[in-house]
Amino acid sequence: MLKTKELTKTFSRQSQTFAAVDHVDFSINGGDFCVITGPSGCGKSTFFHLICGITRGDDGEILFDREAIHTYSDKQLAQLRATKISYIMQGDSLLPNFTVLENICLPHQLSGFGDELEEKAMELLREFGLENMAHEYPSNLSGGERRRVAIARAFVHEPKLVVADEPTSDLDEENTAIILDHFQRQAKSGKAILVSTHDMSCLRPGVIHYVMRKGVIRKA
Amino acid sequence: MKKTVVQTMALKNLQRRPVRSWCMIFFVFMLAASLFLSTVLVDSMKDGLEKTANRMGADIIVVPKEYERDMADSLFLGEMCSFTFDRSWIEPISSLEGVKAASPQLYMESLAASCCSSETQLIAFDPETDFIVSSWLSDNGISTPKRGEMIIGNLIRPEVAGEIRFFDQTYKVVGQLEKTGTNYDVCVFMTYETAQDIMSSPRWLETFGSNPDASRLVSSLMIRTEAGADFKTIARTINYSLADDCPVAAYTTNGIMTDAMKTVNSMSGYSVILLSLISILVIAALVCIFTITINERTREFGVLSSLGAGSGKLSGIVLTEGMLIGLAGGLIGSLFAAAVVLIFGSTIVTLLEIPKLHSELGYLLLLTVKCLGLSLLVSIAASLYSAWKINRSHLDALIKGEEL
Known part of the structure; x- marks a missing residue:
């Protein structure tokens, strides 16, 4: 489904250039649940930004369903994120002015999806035990509830690949388990799930574990 | 939607x-x-x-000297003004080349009339020579007032319908003008004969100390020029060439409005x-x-x-x-x-x-x-x-x- 070849991204800091992502060869297929662990600053978020088309690499290739998406225009990449690759960013990513249900549906409706998303959104909220929160605003939700809403938003439009940047950070065991259970169910249904974490409880049986250090990804 | x-x-x-x-x-x-x-x-x-400029209908207005400011105030702001010169000056002015018509008007201040809480401007005109008031009357479907009759502006509301009192005398109201939004709305129009009746009234004498001959008094002489005539030249002639002791000043209506x-x-x-x-x-x-x-x-x-x-x-x-x-x-x-x-x-x-x-x-x-x-x-x-x-x-x- 997604494959990177020699993917490289360099940054300059204090007049020195360093590779945040250094010639990375990586692949993930439908049904895979991959977890990347590694210390802070090792390049996990940059790698995720690259494969989601949020930032552009300096070198290498990114193939999604055999298409070289690193050559896509900004508009094509936005379309790809709107339909096939879903990105869950670190921390709180809910829109404060919209209710839970609106948070899940409106961003996708902005990209062309219709009202049918609402039914699917309610299904996901039921699955996460948040059906009574559908019309609440994010300020009335706990951290764990907010994270679950963000995850529901990432899955509501049935993308092929979901990329989650530290989705369980700062969460208690119960919330972590709810989220990981969901990821596993989604992987079993054929989606590709790619997660970065420091949380070793994510390394469940069946999970493909990668380690990233200084911009280089290796299978654990 | x-x-x-x-x-x-x-x-x-x-x-x-x-x-x-x-x-x-x-x-x-x-x-x-x-x-x-x-x-x-x-x-x-x-x-x-x-509106005021259009309603004036005259190309030149002749008023007593030094009264231009009062004239403009009267026309635009609705302020009262009362100034006159002698009728004898009409003849030399109306015989000037380029003058097509000249008609005198007399402005009088009323005492608080029965109709109004404030003073009202009384305007007498000469129906025989008039080319301004008559045309408004005709526009409003009102015939020229006779002696003892008056035409009132739109904002004047007499206490008794069809009647209005000035200086303790009652006059017949024979018409009311449409609203103009100018001071004409609070004016009362009449002929010189009616004006004379007002000026001859005991109350006038009591108030002003004399009963003047209205027929001799002119507050303003409205002049319409011949087509193609240069009204600025005519105004200059009145101002500088009529007579050394000429007590009047001529202003083009444009000039009065200019300031x-x-x-x-x-x-x-x-x-x-x-x-x-x-x-x-x-x-x-x-x-x-x-x-x-x-x-x-x-x-x-x-x-x-x-x-x-x-x-x-x-x-x-x-x-x-x-x-x-x-x-x-x-x-x-x-x-x-x-x-x-x-x-x-x-x-x-x-x-x-x-x-x-x-x-x-x-x-x-x-x-x-x-x-x-x-x-x-x-x-x-x-x-x-x-x-x-x-x-x-x-x-x-x-x-x-x-x-x-």
Whole structure:
């Protein structure tokens, strides 16, 4: 489904250039649940930004369903994120002015999806035990509830690949388990799930574990 | 009509930030209300002058020397004036080359008449030579008054229908003019014979100490020139070549109006400058508020963008927010200003000493549309900068919440 070849991204800091992502060869297929662990600053978020088309690499290739998406225009990449690759960013990513249900549906409706998303959104909220929160605003939700809403938003439009940047950070065991259970169910249904974490409880049986250090990804 | 997702999101963003939204709406409100009120004032002043000039119907007015200021005040502001010269000067003036017709008018101050709480301007005219009042009467379907009869202006309300009292004598009201919005609305017209009756009354004698011969008195001589005649030359002839002891001065109607028109025009110019400054200030204030707000919302836009929203949609949200603020501020400002005009119109007329304030529904509606248009334009212009900033920002910078 997604494959990177020699993917490289360099940054300059204090007049020195360093590779945040250094010639990375990586692949993930439908049904895979991959977890990347590694210390802070090792390049996990940059790698995720690259494969989601949020930032552009300096070198290498990114193939999604055999298409070289690193050559896509900004508009094509936005379309790809709107339909096939879903990105869950670190921390709180809910829109404060919209209710839970609106948070899940409106961003996708902005990209062309219709009202049918609402039914699917309610299904996901039921699955996460948040059906009574559908019309609440994010300020009335706990951290764990907010994270679950963000995850529901990432899955509501049935993308092929979901990329989650530290989705369980700062969460208690119960919330972590709810989220990981969901990821596993989604992987079993054929989606590709790619997660970065420091949380070793994510390394469940069946999970493909990668380690990233200084911009280089290796299978654990 | 179903709202688009962009409209829904923009509206929700404004509703959920009421303080910020109302602050921005207030700026636009100030702009719209200022534009509305200043336009009404300047238009009303110009219109008052133009109506007066059109109603005068004379090319040249001859009045006693040094009375030009009183004349203009009388015509435009509705102030009372009472000045005369002797009838003997009519003949030499009307025989000048280029003078087609010349008709005298006599202005008298009334005491508080039964009709009015204040003094009323009494105007006597000569039906045989008149070419001004008669044509208004004819426009209003009123025949020329006879001795003892009067025509009243539109705002005069006699206590007894069909009758009006001046200097303790009762006169018959034979017609009322349509509203002009000028001081003519509070004038009473009559022939010289009726004027003589008033001046011969015991009450007049008691008040002014003598009973003058009205037929000898002229307050103003209205002159209409021949087609093609140069009325400026005729006015100069009256002023400089008629006689050394000539007690009259001739003014072209254009000339009498010039000073007043100049004042109104400069007011109009000042109001344009003031409105331009207000517009610039409002744009600057809105640009600042939008920029601050957008910088606080970079992560929000980053989230939307990471979920596939294109920069066009993000800019669309910002521009729609600007448009909604413009619409709300423009509408509230215009409606507020219209309400001020409708409710406090007469107070404004009194305070500013103008004949009439424009308050016709069609005019107010058209002005509302204009103010709404400007408010929209200003708000969209202010939000354009933020939209442009979002458009050129890198997505990863938005996600990280970096300052734009």
